[in-house]
Amino acid sequence: MTATVALVVAAGKGERLGSDGPKAFVVLGGRPMLRWSLEVLRATVDDVVVALPADTPFAADGVRTVPGGAERSHSVRNALAAAPAQAELVLVHDAARPLLTAAIVADCLAAMEDPSVDAAIAAAAVTDTVKEADRVDGQVRVAGTLDRSRLWAVQTPQVFRRSVLERVLAQPDAVLAAATDDASLVEAAGGTVVLVPSPRTNLKVTTPEDLQLAELLLTAREAATP
Ligand SMILES: Nc1ccn([C@@H]2O[C@H](COP(=O)(O)OP(=O)(O)OP(=O)(O)O)[C@@H](O)[C@H]2O)c(=O)n1
Ligand SMILES: C[C@](O)(CO)[C@H](O)COP(=O)(O)O
Secondary structure (H helix, E strand, C coil), X not given: CCCEEEEEECCCXXXXXXXXCCHHHCEECCEEHHHHHHHHHHHHXXXXXXXXXXXXCCCCCCEEEEECCCCHHXXXXXXXXXXXXXXXXXXXXXXXXXXXXXXXXXXXHXXXXXXXXXXXXXXXXXXXXXXXXXXXXXXXXXEEECCHHHCEEEEEEEEEEHHHHHHHHCCCHHHHHCCXXXXXXXXXXXXXXXXXXXXXXXXXXXXXXHHHHHHHHHHHHHHHCC
């Protein structure tokens, strides 16, 4: 069996959420947000490393912790450095996506069984019509409408072959800082990245509205769990 490790990035401030403390520790459904995805990952991968905000003590059984970095991808790099040597597949997940399920993890890992694939990433097909627009003279002016059939909203988890992730994360800090997800670094290096269809409910808590929605979805999920 190929050894797997999950890197959970939890070191963000959550400025868009406007919470008092770090977003990953905001209480959601009765527990810190980070705990939801950790529970799923501890049951589905071999090891877990969490990148934490400065001065935030946290401990969970069988979980390694490291300090996060200035930007998200720097936190991923710090966590990867603490991954066990035997882990060949690396799953990166945002603590800000508490609605992760074991089925999403299993689908992403299954996609890595194809040796030609460098990375397999969860994504939901876009269902809205999407327009490009520019801000001109105080207006937001439409420049065009995109072909929705080719658009996917990308999520985490994103699973990588370790050697591939190590190579792209060895780039200078400024290159990493510009990447809003890790897969884009692999794409830029010419790697093969495949999308793994995932439900839109695997949302990222970014704004107060997302937090309300996540609370509703988690409550419904818990109520439906025997
Ligand atoms: N320096 C950073 C920045 C982000 N993250 C993590 O990356 C994930 C996605 O980031 P995002 O939701 O944008 O979180 P924040 O950076 O906290 O949000 P904001 O931009 O609103 O401050 C989150 O789980 C966040 O904790 C991290 O580990 N280290
Ligand atoms: C990685 C990610 O969750 C994929 O949707 C997202 O890109 C993180 O972006 P953010 O700018 O840190 O919110």
